[in-house]
Amino acid sequence: MMLSVSLQHRLDALELDVSFEASPGLTVLFGGSGSGKTTIINAVAGLLRPDQGRISVNGQVLCDTHQRLWLPPHRRRLGYVFQEGRLFPHLSVRQNLRFGQWFAPKDAPREDMTRVVDMLGIGPLLERRPGALSGGEKQRVAIGRALLASPRLILADEPLAALDEARKAEILPYFERLRDESDVPILYVSHSAAEVARLATTIVALEGGKVVRQGSAIEVLGDPMFTPSGVRAVGAVIEAQVVGHHDDGLSELDAKGASLFLPRVPQQIGAPVRVRIAAQDVMLSLTRPEGISALNILKGRISQIRAGDGPGAIVSLDTNAGRVLARLTRRSVTAMSLAEDLEVYAVVKTVSIAPQDVGG
Amino acid sequence: MDWLGPEEWQAVVLSLRVAFWATLAGLPLGIFVAYALARWEFPGKQILNGIVHLPLILPPVVTGYLLLMTFGTRGPVGGFLQDIGIVLAFRWTGAALAAGVMAFPLMVRAMRLSIEAVDPKLEQAAATLGASRLWIFATVTLPMILPGIITGAILAFAKAMGEFGATITFVSNIPGKTQTLPSAIYAFLQVPGGENSAMRLVLVSVVIAMAALLLSEILARRVAKRVGGA
Numbered sequence: 253m254m255l256s257v258s259l260q261h262r263l264d265a266l267e268l269d270v271s272f273e274a275s276p277g278l279t280v281l282f283g284g285s286g287s288g289k290t291t292i293i294n295a296v297a298g299l300l301r302p303d304q305g306r307i308s309v310n311g312q313v314l315c316d317t318h319q320r321l322w323l324p325p326h327r328r329r330l331g332y333v334f335q336e337g338r339l340f341p342h343l344s345v346r347q348n349l350r351f352g353q354w355f356a357p358k359d360a361p362r363e364d365m366t367r368v369v370d371m372l373g374i375g376p377l378l379e380r381r382p383g384a385l386s387g388g389e390k391q392r393v394a395i396g397r398a399l400l401a402s403p404r405l406i407l408a409d410e411p412l413a414a415l416d417e418a419r420k421a422e423i424l425p426y427f428e429r430l431r432d433e434s435d436v437p438i439l440y441v442s443h444s445a446a447e448v449a450r451l452a453t454t455i456v457a458l459e460g461g462k463v464v465r466q467g468s469a470i471e472v473l474g475d476p477m478f479t480p481s482g483v484r485a486v487g488a489v490i491e492a493q494v495v496g497h498h499d500d501g502l503s504e505l506d507a508k509g510a511s512l513f514l515p516r517v518p519q520q521i522g523a524p525v526r527v528r529i530a531a532q533d534v535m536l537s538l539t540r541p542e543g544i545s546a547l548n549i550l551k552g553r554i555s556q557i558r559a560g561d562g563p564g565a566i567v568s569l570d571t572n573a574g575r576v577l578a579r580l581t582r583r584s585v586t587a588m589s590l591a592e593d594l595e596v597y598a599v600v601k602t603v604s605i606a607p608q609d610v611g612g
Numbered sequence: 613m614d615w616l617g618p619e620e621w622q623a624v625v626l627s628l629r630v631a632f633w634a635t636l637a638g639l640p641l642g643i644f645v646a647y648a649l650a651r652w653e654f655p656g657k658q659i660l661n662g663i664v665h666l667p668l669i670l671p672p673v674v675t676g677y678l679l680l681m682t683f684g685t686r687g688p689v690g691g692f693l694q695d696i697g698i699v700l701a702f703r704w705t706g707a708a709l710a711a712g713v714m715a716f717p718l719m720v721r722a723m724r725l726s727i728e729a730v731d732p733k734l735e736q737a738a739a740t741l742g743a744s745r746l747w748i749f750a751t752v753t754l755p756m757i758l759p760g761i762i763t764g765a766i767l768a769f770a771k772a773m774g775e776f777g778a779t780i781t782f783v784s785n786i787p788g789k790t791q792t793l794p795s796a797i798y799a800f801l802q803v804p805g806g807e808n809s810a811m812r813l814v815l816v817s818v819v820i821a822m823a824a825l826l827l828s829e830i831l832a833r834r835v836a837k838r839v840g841g842a
Contacts, residue, residue, distance in 0.1 A: 325739040326744050330740055334737060338737040341734075
């Protein structure tokens, strides 16, 4: 499967000019407000007619302005999860879930209702009306409704933005399961680095209507030159595997031979996880630190130093576990004489890694 | 029922029939026009809006006269209809047309308001789930505007029951043929000793109007509860 998008569109102050391809899995359109991400997803959905462009999913052309080809939204067979859920208030949860099935072609591959209901844990809600659901429940039903429409592609426009932290934590795992358990590719709009780090297979980073970076989550988030939503949101992603849960509430992870200790993660032993390490939580040391409380010490080689405009700098470090970014002051960079190819130790406090930074 | 004389009884039944058909026939067109005014942008939208509301502001006699000019047997539309066997002037069907035209603006106003209250984002969501325009209307818009349709229909029914000026101008006041409740009341008041008959019909009018109002309240509330999803 392949989603291929090429668009030019003017909308108010935004001048959109993008071109990208998304491979299977979950592709995040990542950028701040006004970057054009919602415009792109709406053009893919057919809710917006681009000035110029071509969009195709798996060889099927949805829109091609040169050939004057335009499929209306209802013939695109997509599943769209909106920010506000947009459940039909006059229908029960069950009827909402079935809505897409009423219109799906008979020969379309059909998701099993029971399986989807189980996966999303919405069995007890089926006879209720959307008005009687919490925000998190609504969003789970919205995911189910999109999935059950036998879509060729699932679109999600900041589906967690309207939820509080606890509800976000409740929904995120469902998108991870969707990404891992279903063959349907997902195009996901987000401005949250933590969400992106957990979910993205591929990142398409946008700024002012242009694609500024495109690649795997590990690649893009590990690039010190890439600070789309401010330096505080910078943080590389490390892929690891759960090797044990300890009695003192910690989980031990193995990242290509390096050990990481995290507050207990819900994943089972052997499960692959992605850990986002915020750059501002990483400390560097020239020698292996002794007598220090932090449990995670990774040895690595500096690959790049990016001095910021302010007092800060971002140092990128290649460790055994993978790329790690550290945010220091420029003063420290000078004082320690940090330079490319120097070997240093990255120190990461276990408790600085929050549960929302760890995904399956 | 002995309480009402045959002539009075005839007027009540005729009025109910006229109002029923005026409302029923007006409904599909009313929904269509209300939807067009609420959702579509097209040239001449304000003109359509004006024409729809004209019967509300014109003197009813003028509306009745215009109907007679158009739908009378010598009028352009009336002549054509006569050729295919439909006569409206001086028949109860003409009374229904007059009542329908007079009630139409009220019906459209109520429906338009309820259509404007439907979030177009829900209709977009339905489109992404594979529903065509017609299906979106049938499965999302229509159920959600049902309370507005009911309100509009009952308002129109009540207006049609009470229509007098346009009706008497267009189809006159022929007992048993075109004499509706209001024109019967008017007729009874013109003859000496008719006050009692008129009074009885006035009572009937009040009861029917109140019943219609109550029914619309109950129905609209029940439907709103279903639609509101609480």
